[in-house]
Amino acid sequence: MNRNLKFAFILTILLGFFGTKINAQLKPGDLVDGIAAVVGDEIILESDIEDQANYAQQQGAKISDKCEFLESIVSNKLMIYEAKRDTLIENRSAAIKENATAKYNQILGQFPDEKTMLAAYKFRTSYEMKNAIEKIDTDNYYGQMKYGRITDKADVTPNEVTDFFNTYKYQLPMVKDEVSLSQIVMNPKLTDAHKNEIIAKLNKIKSDILAGESFESQARIYSEDPGSAANGGLYKNISKGKMVKPFEAAALNLQEGELSDPVESEFGYHLIQLVKKSGKQYDARHILLKAEPNADEIASAKKELDSIRTLITTGKLTFKEAAYRFSDDKKTKFNAGIVTAEDGSDKIEKLNLPPTISYHIAGLHKGDITDVFQDETQHGKVVSIVKIDDTIDAHQMDITTDYDRIRQMALNKVKNEMVEKWVKEKLPNVFISINDRYKNCTFKTDWRKDTASR
Incomplete structure (x- = not known):
């Protein structure tokens, strides 16, 4: 029997089993679970979509509609299905499961009790939430690894960057007000x-x-x-x-x-x-x-850092030298104190700055250094100073001032095209079925047409 036909036959049995099970246990007002889609041997349940959407939204992801979210999961599941068959991609199931439990406990620490947390994330039990976290992390890991394997040779030439800019320059987003910052962070020493x-x-x-x-x-x-x-x-x-x-x-x-x-x-x-x-x-x-410093210890640290600030402002020490010698922030001390955004850029949108830093740099100009101020990190209370290395006013993106950003956009376009081509090549050989509940969805990829022709 052909593998796809064999799997379709098994799927029919599974659907019948789920339907019997649901009808036998269903009560008025209960949510009906079932199979939303199947990609290869990866099954996507309705509850998976709901659980993952709830968790993703709580983590700040924007989900415009259920159809878009489903397609994202289906597309990722295709890469996951192929990634698990790729012998060059390491199986990290045990580590992912362990990390999911650690993430769950970390989130729990932000709530007064487990019941409050589960209600906030819209889960009925801790098992459901841990399972959702594990599934999302599994999808992310295998999806990212396969995406990297597909796009590892992607590149763009300067001419291609210029062509991309000329084609899309009227559609490129505005660059918002930005700053480049350096910092020195000191942990108050306990007596x-x-x-x-x-x-x-x-x-x-x-x-x-x-x-x-x-x-x-x-x-x-x-x-x-x-x-x-x-x-x-x-x-x-x-x-x-x-x-x-x-x-x-x-x-x-x-x-x-x-x-x-x-x-x-x-x-x-x-x-x-x-x-x-x-x-x-x-x-x-x-x-x-935790070794939380008291008021006297914080005051002593502020005094020490203020003395260091004076050495910098009087030219006896550069900010880079001071960061290397005195900063306790491992992320920046070996990089001249330079603060970077999540994407690695040293240009940070002012709107994305932590509130404390945003408050203390308000009204300052390029080259200025803040007074010593108290802040809070994941390790506890610290004292800091921040230097304004540069300010970039909001402007329309231009190739002369924003070449690196535009190059990254052009490269992302090339990568997405490579993935789309890969998906089209794989579709005829992978069983994909999407439940008729989603027949009115408008997908970017015509999954049904491609699967129906097999």
Whole structure:
């Protein structure tokens, strides 16, 4: 039997099974689940679309309509189907599953309790939400890897960039007000007395655990790690090299079930219990107490940074030298303090700046440096200064001032055309079926026509 016909036959049985199951359990007002589409052996359920749409919207994605979202999933599923058959693409299912749990716990840390979080994300159970995160991450990984394999040889010449600009110059977007910034960020240093206070608290927790309290309950009560506290401090299947060095060194020097002494890292102080060690992976629980500076420690850091600012403004030290010597921000200290956007550009739209930085650079000009100000990062309270390296007023995109942006747009167009060509070449050889519930959708790719001709 032809593979596509064989799979279509299996699909018919599956549809019958789902239909019987749904009708048997359906109550008035219940949402009917079922198969929305099939791509190769990748099945897309109605609930998958709903769950992924809810999660994507909560993460800031814009979804104009369900048809567009479905087509995006179908197109990606085609690349995923082919990616999983591509022996040059690594299977990362275990790592993706682990990361999905970590993401879930991280999101949970932003809410007062699990019920509130599930309601906000429109999921009924933690299993549904974790499953949705895992599916999205799986789709993203395999889709991106296949996209990279398809487009790895894409390039554009200067003449092609010019042609692209001349063709689309009246359709190119406006460039909004932008700035280029450099920064120096310092972590306030805790006094010895403050450090000893935190260590003493962890030692007390350790004593309570050794006296009979469970590590899990103590982690839920005391740990300040949003990624693991709700899960009793547990991280599973940790690969060597994934955690910060002090944590990993302490954890791997323990026997299973043994507790560490307080361990200092960039995140604070940890009490660690090794749960299990197997090959290059291990499970561990920890209780984190963040090293949050007090008012006096913050004031001391501000005074130190203000002295550094004076050295810069009087010409005794360049901003680049000061960033390298004194900044605690690993992302910028080795790059002259230069702040970059998500796409790697050093030009950042003013509207996308963090509110604190936006407030402190207001009214400043090129070359100016802010006064020392307090800020908050994922690691806690910091003090900072920011230098205005350049300001770019809003303008219509032009090849003389925005060549790199226009080149990237031209390159993206070439890549998209390569993917479209690849899809058309693959369609005749991959079984694709979209439920008739979507027969009124207008898709960019004529999936039904291509599948009907097989």
